[in-house]
Amino acid sequence: MTVDVATSVRSASELSRLAKAHAYALGFDLAGIAALGPADTAPAFDEWLDAGYAGTMDYLSRGAEKRRDSRRALPGTTHAVVVGLDYGGREPSGPVARYARGDDYHDVMKHKLHGLHERIAADAGRSVAGKAYVDTGPLLERDLARQAGLGWFGKNTNLINPRLGSFFFIGVLVVDIELAVDAPFEADRCGTCTRCLDACPTDAFVAPRALDAKRCISYLTIESKDEIPDEFRSPIGELLYGCDICQEVCPWNVKFARTLFAESPFAAREALAGKDARALATELLSMSQPEFSVAFKGSPMKRAKLRGLRRNAAVVLGNIGC
Secondary structure (H helix, E strand, O other): OEEOOOOOOOOHHHHHHHHHHHHHHOOOOEEEEEEOOEOOOHHHHHHHHHOOOOOOOHHHHOOHHHHHEHHHOOOOOOEEEEEEEEOOOOOOOOOEOHHHOOOOHHHHHHHHHHHHHHHHHHHHOOOEEEEEEOOOOOOOHHHHHHHOOOOEEOOOOOEEEOOOEOOEEEEEEEEOOOOOOOOOOOOOOOOOOOHHHHHOOOOOEEEOOEEOHHHOHHHHHHHOOOOOOHHHHHHHOOOOEOOOHHHHOOHHHHHHOOOOOOOOOOOOOOOOOOOOHHHHHHHHHHOOHHHHHHHOOOOHHHHHHHHHHHHHHHHHHHHHOO
16 A cells, blocks of 8 residues: 655654554554564464464464565565554453454454554655555564564463553554654563463463463364364353453453443444343354344454354353253
């Protein structure tokens, strides 16, 4: 994407200040600047893939060379504006993970990032090449977020911000303009705490900051297309789609997680609002494909498809005792 604007001249420091101000004005809760280049965590990510911890998520191995150096995602780009968008960690627990109850975060985030791109180009006074990434491209967004000063890697593998916790999405806008970078977040503020590791119902953490996705409830109920193994059915409990347990118990979320504002695009849609696991599972099992398409239009839950959600519903109802 390239944006054309009238000519003006501003320093890298001023452009960075304006970019972050625009990000907050567009509704993002966090914003920082990082230089593109070799990714610090690429070797660890390659080792994670080689260990088989990605399960059937073969797409994660694609674009390895681009992933190892963020400059290759869009040749010519040099810097990234990294943003965070809160999705409501104070919302009550339920059968669907908090991030998936409303509109698809990919669409919400990209719309805002495209607006940010336009504003940056206007400030730069020239055509700016850039591209928005939200969880779908060959970028290690979490790596860039740490470099941009937005937080540290928690023992549950999530990025944790000291003022917000971890219930937020990460988005990246790579651009071909010089920006003043923020200091990386160097501290590890997890200390000796292991609440996230201890709370996982399926023992998915093989070590601090090392997740075996094949054992993770989010993977089992969303990414996996296979039947859920017997050993994990009971631990899944009443979770129909995704899992927030390792975030719920984190002291940083207990203290700093936020509630959603009334008009948030991530507020629970009508098909989910106020429904417990039994009611939702029963509805999903009786729902036709056309009904599902209407009820979950624009929802991240479509990723599992109706077939996957029916599989999950059957497991949940079995656990409840129906």
